[in-house]
Amino acid sequence: MTAPRPILQLQGLVKHYGRLRVSDDVWLDVAPGETHALIGPNGAGKTTLIGQIAGEIPSDSGRILLDGADVTVERPHRRVHRGLARSFQITRLIGGFSALENVALCAQALEGSSFRFLAPASRDAGLNAAAIAALAETGLAERADIPAGRLSHGEKRQLELAMALVARPKLMVLDEPMAGLGKAETQAMIAVLRRLAGQAAILLVEHDMHAVFALADRISVLVEGRIIASGPPDAIRADAAVRAAYLGEEV
Amino acid sequence: MSTTLLLIQTLNGLQLGVLLFLIAAGLTLVFGVMDFINLAHGVQYMLGAYFLAAFAAATGSFALGLALTLAAALLCGVVLERLVLRHLYGRDHLDQVLATFGIILFLNEAVRALWGSAPLHVDIPEALSGAVRLMPGLLYPLYRLVLIGAGLGVALLLYVLVTHTRIGMRVRAGASDAAMVSALGVNVGRLFTLVFGFGAMLAGFAGALAAPILSVEPGMGDNILILAFVVVVIGGIGSVRGAFVAALLVGLVDTLGRSFSTSLMRLVMDSSAAAQAGPALASMLVYVLMALVLAVRPRGLFPASAG
Amino acid sequence: MSISARRSLLPLLLGAGFALVPVVTGGDVYTVNLAIRIMCLAIAAIGLDLILGYGRLVSFGHAAFFGAGAYAVGILSTHGFTSAPLLIGAAILAGAALALPIGAVSLRTRGVYFIMITLAFGQMLFFTATSLSAYGGDDGLSLPARATFLGTDPFGSPLSFHYVVLALLALVYLGGRAIVASRFGRVLRAGGEDERRVIAAGFPITAYRLVAFVIAGGIAGLAGGLYAEFTEFVSPAYLSWQRSGEFIVMVVLGGTGSLHGAVLGAAGVVLLEEWLAEFTEHWRLIFGPLLVLAALAGRDGLARLLGRGTR
Amino acid sequence: DELKIGLISTLSGPSAALGQHLRDGFLLAVKQRGGKLGGETAEVIVVDDELKPDVAVTKAKALVDRDKVDFVVGVVFSNVMNAVAKPLAESKTFLISANAGPSTLAGEGCSPYVFSASYQNDQNHEVLGKYAQDKGYKKVVLMAPNYQAGKDSLAGFKRHYKGEVAEEIYTQLGQLDFSAELARIAAAEPDAVFTFMPGGMGVNLVKQYRQAGLADTVPFLSAFTVDETTLPATQDAALGLYSGAAWAPNLDTPENKAFVAAFEKEYGYVPALYAAQAYDAALMIDAAVKSLGGKLDDKDAVRAALKKADFKSVRGAFSFNTNQFPIQDFYLVKVAKRPDGKFETEIAETVFKQYGDVYAAKCPMK
Amino acid sequence: MLELSDVTAGYGGNQVLFGVSLSVGAGEAVALMGRNGMGKSTTVKTVMGLLPASGGAISFAGRPILGLPPYRIANAGIGLVPEGRRVFPTLSVRENLIATARPAATGRDGRPKAPEWTLAAIYELLPRLAERQRHLGSQLSGGEQQMLAIGRALMTNPRLVILDEATEGLAPLIRTEIWACLERLKQAGLAILVIDKHADALARIADRHVILEKGRVAWSGDTAAFRADPGLKDRFLHV
Numbered sequence A: 001m002t003a004p005r006p007i008l009q010l011q012g013l014v015k016h017y018g019r020l021r022v023s024d025d026v027w028l029d030v031a032p033g034e035t036h037a038l039i040g041p042n043g044a045g046k047t048t049l050i051g052q053i054a055g056e057i058p059s060d061s062g063r064i065l066l067d068g069a070d071v072t073v074e075r076p077h078r079r080v081h082r083g084l085a086r087s088f089q090i091t092r093l094i095g096g097f098s099a100l101e102n103v104a105l106c107a108q109a110l111e112g113s114s115f116r117f118l119a120p121a122s123r124d125a126g127l128n129a130a131a132i133a134a135l136a137e138t139g140l141a142e143r144a145d146i147p148a149g150r151l152s153h154g155e156k157r158q159l160e161l162a163m164a165l166v167a168r169p170k171l172m173v174l175d176e177p178m179a180g181l182g183k184a185e186t187q188a189m190i191a192v193l194r195r196l197a198g199q200a201a202i203l204l205v206e207h208d209m210h211a212v213f214a215l216a217d218r219i220s221v222l223v224e225g226r227i228i229a230s231g232p233p234d235a236i237r238a239d240a241a242v243r244a245a246y247l248g249e250e251v
Numbered sequence B: 001m002s003t004t005l006l007l008i009q010t011l012n013g014l015q016l017g018v019l020l021f022l023i024a025a026g027l028t029l030v031f032g033v034m035d036f037i038n039l040a041h042g043v044q045y046m047l048g049a050y051f052l053a054a055f056a057a058a059t060g061s062f063a064l065g066l067a068l069t070l071a072a073a074l075l076c077g078v079v080l081e082r083l084v085l086r087h088l089y090g091r092d093h094l095d096q097v098l099a100t101f102g103i104i105l106f107l108n109e110a111v112r113a114l115w116g117s118a119p120l121h122v123d124i125p126e127a128l129s130g131a132v133r134l135m136p137g138l139l140y141p142l143y144r145l146v147l148i149g150a151g152l153g154v155a156l157l158l159y160v161l162v163t164h165t166r167i168g169m170r171v172r173a174g175a176s177d178a179a180m181v182s183a184l185g186v187n188v189g190r191l192f193t194l195v196f197g198f199g200a201m202l203a204g205f206a207g208a209l210a211a212p213i214l215s216v217e218p219g220m221g222d223n224i225l226i227l228a229f230v231v232v233v234i235g236g237i238g239s240v241r242g243a244f245v246a247a248l249l250v251g252l253v254d255t256l257g258r259s260f261s262t263s264l265m266r267l268v269m270d271s272s273a274a275a276q277a278g279p280a281l282a283s284m285l286v287y288v289l290m291a292l293v294l295a296v297r298p299r300g301l302f303p304a305s306a307g
Numbered sequence C: 001m002s003i004s005a006r007r008s009l010l011p012l013l014l015g016a017g018f019a020l021v022p023v024v025t026g027g028d029v030y031t032v033n034l035a036i037r038i039m040c041l042a043i044a045a046i047g048l049d050l051i052l053g054y055g056r057l058v059s060f061g062h063a064a065f066f067g068a069g070a071y072a073v074g075i076l077s078t079h080g081f082t083s084a085p086l087l088i089g090a091a092i093l094a095g096a097a098l099a100l101p102i103g104a105v106s107l108r109t110r111g112v113y114f115i116m117i118t119l120a121f122g123q124m125l126f127f128t129a130t131s132l133s134a135y136g137g138d139d140g141l142s143l144p145a146r147a148t149f150l151g152t153d154p155f156g157s158p159l160s161f162h163y164v165v166l167a168l169l170a171l172v173y174l175g176g177r178a179i180v181a182s183r184f185g186r187v188l189r190a191g192g193e194d195e196r197r198v199i200a201a202g203f204p205i206t207a208y209r210l211v212a213f214v215i216a217g218g219i220a221g222l223a224g225g226l227y228a229e230f231t232e233f234v235s236p237a238y239l240s241w242q243r244s245g246e247f248i249v250m251v252v253l254g255g256t257g258s259l260h261g262a263v264l265g266a267a268g269v270v271l272l273e274e275w276l277a278e279f280t281e282h283w284r285l286i287f288g289p290l291l292v293l294a295a296l297a298g299r300d301g302l303a304r305l306l307g308r309g310t311r
Numbered sequence D: 001d002e003l004k005i006g007l008i009s010t011l012s013g014p015s016a017a018l019g020q021h022l023r024d025g026f027l028l029a030v031k032q033r034g035g036k037l038g039g040e041t042a043e044v045i046v047v048d049d050e051l052k053p054d055v056a057v058t059k060a061k062a063l064v065d066r067d068k069v070d071f072v073v074g075v076v077f078s079n080v081m082n083a084v085a086k087p088l089a090e091s092k093t094f095l096i097s098a099n100a101g102p103s104t105l106a107g108e109g110c111s112p113y114v115f116s117a118s119y120q121n122d123q124n125h126e127v128l129g130k131y132a133q134d135k136g137y138k139k140v141v142l143m144a145p146n147y148q149a150g151k152d153s154l155a156g157f158k159r160h161y162k163g164e165v166a167e168e169i170y171t172q173l174g175q176l177d178f179s180a181e182l183a184r185i186a187a188a189e190p191d192a193v194f195t196f197m198p199g200g201m202g203v204n205l206v207k208q209y210r211q212a213g214l215a216d217t218v219p220f221l222s223a224f225t226v227d228e229t230t231l232p233a234t235q236d237a238a239l240g241l242y243s244g245a246a247w248a249p250n251l252d253t254p255e256n257k258a259f260v261a262a263f264e265k266e267y268g269y270v271p272a273l274y275a276a277q278a279y280d281a282a283l284m285i286d287a288a289v290k291s292l293g294g295k296l297d298d299k300d301a302v303r304a305a306l307k308k309a310d311f312k313s314v315r316g317a318f319s320f321n322t323n324q325f326p327i328q329d330f331y332l333v334k335v336a337k338r339p340d341g342k343f344e345t346e347i348a349e350t351v352f353k354q355y356g357d358v359y360a361a362k363c364p365m366k
Numbered sequence E: 001m002l003e004l005s006d007v008t009a010g011y012g013g014n015q016v017l018f019g020v021s022l023s024v025g026a027g028e029a030v031a032l033m034g035r036n037g038m039g040k041s042t043t044v045k046t047v048m049g050l051l052p053a054s055g056g057a058i059s060f061a062g063r064p065i066l067g068l069p070p071y072r073i074a075n076a077g078i079g080l081v082p083e084g085r086r087v088f089p090t091l092s093v094r095e096n097l098i099a100t101a102r103p104a105a106t107g108r109d110g111r112p113k114a115p116e117w118t119l120a121a122i123y124e125l126l127p128r129l130a131e132r133q134r135h136l137g138s139q140l141s142g143g144e145q146q147m148l149a150i151g152r153a154l155m156t157n158p159r160l161v162i163l164d165e166a167t168e169g170l171a172p173l174i175r176t177e178i179w180a181c182l183e184r185l186k187q188a189g190l191a192i193l194v195i196d197k198h199a200d201a202l203a204r205i206a207d208r209h210v211i212l213e214k215g216r217v218a219w220s221g222d223t224a225a226f227r228a229d230p231g232l233k234d235r236f237l238h239v
């Protein structure tokens, strides 16, 4: 029996900022449908790694394979078309657009060329239906017409997720989706992500250990740019090095 | 082209650069630090020149006139900030452009209504007239040397002020998030007034220094404003160091380009065509420089590496 | 439904206003000429608003494309071409063709850097125009004759000129509205707010911006071509940075990101100048503070003042 | 009924001083005649062209269409002149230049509706060229801004000057600092410098020329660079510099003495040639309208009346060439300080007697 | 020490707070709780003068502060760790800390009333900041920025510190440290108003709890009462 080809493979990724080695020979893969959590202390290089995967931050060396294809030097939007979606650690939304339009924008990206100049986009039933479905999945359906800038912090988080979802990605890279969410919303978000687990692989960066252990099939621990441990949740929880570097007594 | 000529032109380029720096420094501070596009900076330069002309004539002393000019320029800056500009912090850049454009129109016209359209006259102070022999065959006007010196002095002062004082830090912090600075206990309003007044004073200082060598006339700040913006952008917005380097670069490129572009063009075309193409090229050179710099480094030479 | 109906009220009123100018004034040539001038500038301002108001790309070189259109008409006319579609087509093409390379380089930069690099290109073209000695250099160039169309003389009388320009203005306006509302426009608008987000959503934002920039250039070229026909004269002054600044003032004064605001702004600037200049030689003493007040009053400019309560 | 005259001048921006002289000169003449010209009450509508050709065109059209003026007078700059000439001629409105004299309107493009009460652009430059030639200068440096008028200026100079041109320097329009150029001039060690540097550029140049120590060693020949619009700013720095003109405040005719005195009394500053030319333009209209008895409908008659308008020019002998540009004397003038402390240009010698421009031959009008 | 009574506020026409009353006594730690969007941050902004209140009264140390500009409120002795960190991106870590620092208020004897926060003390509390002191604010990781925001507020040596989601994005270890630190601060006499989603951890340090529901105080009471009533959490904090 051979394992299915990983949807994402990082092979020896390196990134320096000056003398600071932020990603230091990172090897990691995410299997199709897997929820893979990446945890590690603040400043370990998680967000940087996501930037490298998404193509915003160029890598100094190493390779990134997305669904088998080498995308190391491919431009960010091309990777989106290959099935990559991401959320941002600090929410990035189009504040002047309604929640619906934010999601529709993302739906549009996947649906052929957007060099269409005449038909009004806001009346595009196909886009709107997809957007509403994604909003519903994250529990924001009722807030569809509110300008994104006026949503509360938690709602913005949910919207970010809807924007990633609507693209029906093969891999979602989520940078702290629970940050700023209350207990209740965290629970809701966990439920949403759990439902998604079958449809898309998820690379989850999160400091909420409750969420991580509730969701992850596998956990990798990044410390100072290096993966120091990788394995199923129980093994990670028990790992002394991980406890010392990151978990402490919390879990 | 002799070495002496090259040397003189280099000094001339330096002198233009220093003048540009004095204007660009205030601009880049207000611009980078307060995130405010102040088109009215050019008219503040003009006011400096007019104040000097008026005060020097009234007091009969250049030094006294200069002192009064600095005070008046500071005052003007503060008044302008209090009356208009402070209401535009944090607003869209375009609102700032519109408002300060309005101020340009107003002040240019006010100056014309007060002092007339004709250029005013300012003498070089007696003590600084005459030329200095820098080396055999190289005479250079003393006043311009003093101007270069003054500019370098101000550059140093500014650098220390902005990068090494707490005021400088607060000002930079206020630029990115004024509300937060305020919530941490700093009176941002007063801080910005100060910066603005200081920027206006620098521009006024530049205008005053330029008055004896350039024509003092309404609208004299408009073109120099554009050049100052070029400097700010080449240097990287908000960077005093960048403004300094870029000002000298622009000064040198412009001056040397004007002197030598025709001769250079002669190498590749016949002399009458060169006489046509050379000056056209020379006048574009500064802009070509900016376009090149930005094409390669989209955030200028010394980007203040923000977010 | 009612919102969009109300939103189109102001533009409809504007259109009707322009259409009625000749009727109301009994064809008074002076007023009609004034209206033509406003409409020509308004077309260019709409082009600018497209990229500035929606894409947040503040181009300080818009006059260069305006001037390119004007020179296209001027130069072709001196060589004996008089066909209006040809001349106007050439004007549009000239604006767009120049915008392509300039945009490609300029769009590498952002924000204020973009403002300045477009200014730089504008200045280069300005100096190029002043050194076009074959076409009058700094003195400019008079058009030997006005354009014709199928034996008619559309620009010959102020009246027909007026309606031709009005039709083109309406076309540009409606086209602009369609573009803004389209999928393309949505990407452009989103990019104006948060570029990283749009890239992460899967759009090569620079390509979209470039297309928008070229469209704006083409529209400015059209306006410039018409303006050349109107003044029967072309000069480097059409490309000056002051003119670019005026376009920005028009758009901002009228309210960015509404398209009809650009028309209002153009009318506001031209009419204010015209009226104030009759009172005093020092009319800028009044005009300047008015601009300041407009800026203080807020972003939506004239459009908001006039359309208060219609949203 | 009433006589309506549109006066187009540059009244804002850096060159507004020139426009102000022009306007004041014209208005003085009207005022002296009790608000009348040729016996008719004259309404003068002053408009500012802002030195923008397109603004000038719309304003010129407004003068014709809205104000229905009988004459348009003025225009300081050639590019503005070129822009307004065509629409005015098309509407059969007479344009009387009080300054700009572009070759386009003097030669093949001459028009029955365009008169010049000033000069053709090349002529003042030719004065200096002729003078340099007569004086036996062997080697000169020429300098002008890099635009059409600048190039025309140097071409005008070279029409009569046959010696060596060591360097031809074109500067940027609106340039402020000439240190680079002055260094080149000093290095070239010429017998004289000729320059055309109007407005604020000229002020800068003159100051810097003096500061560089060149004023005492290299003769400074110029046109439109040192005149009464810039002398208040340059003051002593301009003393002894030369210019060429068809007029100077100290020109010794009774009409001129009266004009200068009246002007200074009215406005408190020394008039420049723009004022004198505009004053003449007013006198010319005055004479023509008087001879027509106020009937201005017959355009041919008006034209004829203008052509042989009988008025006492402040420039002395003055007549029209076939292209409706003047034939007049030209002088070398030199900057001097008057006993009352004011500065003016004063006539140093006559360079051309009753001189017409070279483009007239190309003008098809007879 | 801090007293809000019947405060109303909102954004434009959109009212968010409908009469919030709460108080924080000297040396007391109060936890402000509530689901997302209930107005917790809005309350904080109103206290700091960053958002104008439309009604009610706020006083600090006995003096009314409503309507004062933010800097005067801060100078009265309130330190803020805002939601979303808001560190200064163009300043280095060190500059972020010292730019707005103030010395501790001194007692009659001229000595600080409370142990003073200095650069060294902050670096000791959050050693990561010392390692990164030359980095610009924008070059920090999310968690590092959060630490910096906390350090920056402490450097103003406040009498009351307000922490709005100050542990968001912090690694568990660091979070534990912050809690420990808050406890120490409290012992040193600092009053604390804290918003955080980790209710259990809050219960350990807070003396009292206040729960906001749609811009109104829905429940308030001491920690023992809060712990005693598990239904509270279900009603106001979970869906």
Ligand SMILES: Nc1ncnc2c1ncn2[C@@H]1O[C@H](COP(=O)(O)OP(=O)(O)OP(=O)(O)O)[C@@H](O)[C@H]1O
Binding pocket: A017, A020, A022, A040, A041, A042, A043, A044, A045, A046, A047, A048, A049, A089, E132, E135, E138, E139, E140, E141, E142, E143, E144, E169
């Ligand atoms: N542009 C930059 N220049 C220099 N250093 C940087 C830059 N960006 C990030 N760093 C440094 O790289 C390290 C890794 O940052 P990163 O944001 O990837 O951390 P992280 O693992 O996401 O942390 P957190 O959990 O706190 O968000 C940090 O120490 C940060 O200071």
Ligand SMILES: Nc1ncnc2c1ncn2[C@@H]1O[C@H](COP(=O)(O)OP(=O)(O)OP(=O)(O)O)[C@@H](O)[C@H]1O
Binding pocket: A149, A150, A151, A152, A153, A154, A155, A180, A182, E011, E014, E016, E034, E035, E036, E037, E038, E039, E040, E041, E042, E043, E083
């Ligand atoms: N800048 C704003 N403009 C308009 N409405 C806003 C703004 N900020 C917040 N709101 C609205 O005010 C309400 C309260 O927001 P607030 O940020 O105070 O909530 P919170 O309790 O802090 O929630 P969270 O836990 O998500 O941070 C929300 O409904 C939100 O939509």
Ligand SMILES: [Mg+2]
Binding pocket: A046, A047, A048, A089, E141, E142, E143
């Ligand atoms: Mg991170």
Ligand SMILES: [Mg+2]
Binding pocket: A153, E040, E041, E042, E083, E164
């Ligand atoms: Mg909050």
